[in-house]
Amino acid sequence: MYLKVDSLEKRYGAFDPSVSNLSFSLAQGELLGLLGPSGCGKTTTLRMISGMVAATSGRILVGGHDVTGLPTYRRNMGVMFQSYALFPHMTVAENVAFGLEMRKHSKHEIAKRVESALAMVRLNGVGDRKPRQLSGGQQQRVALARALVFEPDILLLDEPLSNLDAKLRDDMRNEIREIQQRLRMTTIFVTHDQTEAMAICDRIVVMNKGRLEQIGTPHEIYETPATPMVADFVGRINRLKGTWRSDGAIDINGSMTIRASRPGARGAPVLVMVRPHRIGLVASGSAIPSAEHENVLAGTIRQVTYIGDTLQYSVEAAGARILVEKATTSAGDPFQSGAEVLLHWSEQDTLTFAADGER
Template sequence: MSEHHVVVENLVKTYPGAATPSVDHVSFALPKGEMLALLGPSGCGKTTILRMIAGLIEPTSGAIQLNGREISQTPVHKRNMGMVFQAYALFPHMTVAGNVAFGLEMRGVPHTERGPRVQRALDMVKLGHLGDRRVTQLSGGQQQRCAIARSLVIEPELLLLDEPLSNLDAKLRDEMRDEIREIQSRTGVTAIFVTHDQDEALSMADRLAVMSAGKIEQIGTPREIFDAPANEFVAGFIGAGNFLSGRVTAPGEAEIEGLGPLRFEAPASVGSRVKLMVRPHRFKLAQPGPNGFTGPVESLVYRGQILTLAITVGGKRLTADLHTHAGQLPAKGETVTLAVAPGDVTFLSEAAA
């Protein structure tokens, strides 16, 4: 039996008449109790993967294993998965408790057992006092928690969440993000959720699978994905970046087009072309010197704790995020130097000159 709770192998989905697959030979494995985020732009295949795992869409080919069992052909009602949809899919004519109890009724759980299990699930999501209320009387966040309770009350082997926070306003989204993560950690349920929101994925998931055009570009921890992106697509999709191209002139040093020399710590062949990246928060204000770029401040955006500024050097625009408590901050039009440590320069790719 696999040591992983969920194993997806070479999963493919090609819709009739489509020139290319919506999901193109996707594979990943998920240990028990871990939360995985499928992250990517609209149309990249992430929701299709979730729906194939749920049994709502039949794969063209490939295998899906849950707890060592092949389930690709198992009917959806026999997969024992909890699902939380973008639109919650609650029954408006039922009470909160009635919605949560629905899955237990469908599974033939005795009435005497249903009541205590529903109450435990509602307590878990802080709705224990609202069981008799109609779902139409709940706020957006309460409806989301009701949907989560309904998914967890059946004690699923796997929890699936499809863009679970997209219908909430920004403040409530942040609160529910923390709550979902806390509930998942406390229950220990294995979970997969789909999102296009990088902040959501970075803050909630144990691991991220970044997708593009039906394929997984990179899978790893939030820190691995953010600090060591596998390619330019991942780097650009997860966080902001200053992308730099140049030629390696010496070990650990490249001449960047329009900017001059830049030292970095990745191995690269002298004479090769490289693509590098500097995250905006890696730049610091400094005196002119090595790994520093000097130019006039073109724009300033005050964000409370962070000041985002842009300078232009050699026709190239560089963006930096500076902490507003870091002493005297520059003014628009002032000439400043942005410096970066060689270890904070991200290596993306190398090609022959």
Template structure:
């Protein structure tokens, strides 16, 4: 028999007095022990409120938070056995690194020798042992973030909660800290939930991703599930770039649904099935579309409207036919003949690239 999930949210909801609607609307989630879950969504979708509900910093309007089968809904913050790293880090500027990390242990009135031992281990884990005597103002943003991590981990929590942990860092440092947080999570084996609006963070760091929108969970799955098999148009658009093309189902071709798309003809697409004659929306990721100078190949044709060089890639906008849909196309730099606005092009893709998404685009 499989082990029960470590952290479970059941019907978790929060409505603030005077608000037009609920900030969190009946969230159900289950996180296996030792895994990292990313709660991904746009600003204002309720993801940080969900994290605070888990931590006990916000009282739910309805629902329950359970850890190892124990209902923690009415348990105060300091008794939940959770470590929290806030977006602002919330470090004490008047204390040095070691005293910041020791704060939670001192509040628990542990023996001084035990505090020193655990602080040393926590700082070694985040690779800051050599800076234990530094003041917070003397640290870089990445170092401050690691101090906040050490402070959360030193109390040996059952669950680690991270609220937009990398949002205050520059792009290069964010990449380094993604790797660092992943390393620490793997070494400690601690069940971790972090919230982010950055899809790259979620896909690269997490074992599972929950995509949130307007207080609800739209889809939960592995990073590959979320990206390759989005449950609906919102997930398809929010996680990665997406062309969503509305068409009409024309029956089945083996395991695929044939969808007639304006300017593109009849395209077999994975997903569905959709009853013949019914509307169907097809997802085509921009990087899965290839372009070539137009030739009489029978492939769909279009006209380049714009081409934007972005270093590693070139982003094209291509109108299909004379008045068909406009598609985003992304090609790696140096892998194709450069095409400028007005160029006539033929489009192609692998058979597995088109996918039906459920719901209206």
């Protein structure tokens, strides 16, 4: 592994650690996401890796070399900040050149590299403009060019898309991934947006309260979450509380029974979680498609929400509100508020966790 974070911890005085016993590694050319809610320690971790914040304990290794005690300028890492941090009095070219000038490159080399970096991010011909003359997306490209221009060993991106509108965010997300793959740049991407992380990262580290909850590919994180926090944070989820029965089924509120692919201990409380888009919906009294190994709950639609490509149904069932998501069609909404329906989903799509293990 090219970059290794080993038992990293950061404490501020007597307070609980901002980052605690954090360990992960990534291969050369890999894009790793640090994902989690605000305040979970993502940016602190990134700043410790870059050298901007000193670690209280633990080690950071790059290519087998311990860089934990090295200053930022000796780590050869490019950093792109959430705010872009462009110098307003400098031109675009001067902003991109700044790091090269600090490293004492020749004027000829600087001009050559700046031109190449701006071309890489599709900003040819704007080198003489000031940041205020650029759009938000263009300013972001300038910040990316500045992080890449000195050919860093590792690229660190701290919430780089949070200041952009939704459409531009999607475009820039894809552009960052394309550049990263073309350069085979080892990259850490900090975000609280699970869609961003799932879309472009090779693997994802999910953090919560300064600790690692799970690390895996986007598919592993989404389909086999290790904890309720991961299941809840990565994608929308429904929650039901129940109790394991002796026959391996789950009793929900003493009125309905469902099954999961992996039964638990008899009498133990269980937290059941199901993705909204994995739940089928048919009119009450209708046959259930592929009824074998399907869980079925009777319910009543209480609210219908149209959001363009998706219809969201809020269904009252088993003493709870369950969200169901379906793709829209040109024929319109097949169910109205108040309709009696049957919810059904596969045992394989039934995630279960010990109820006392929830964080």
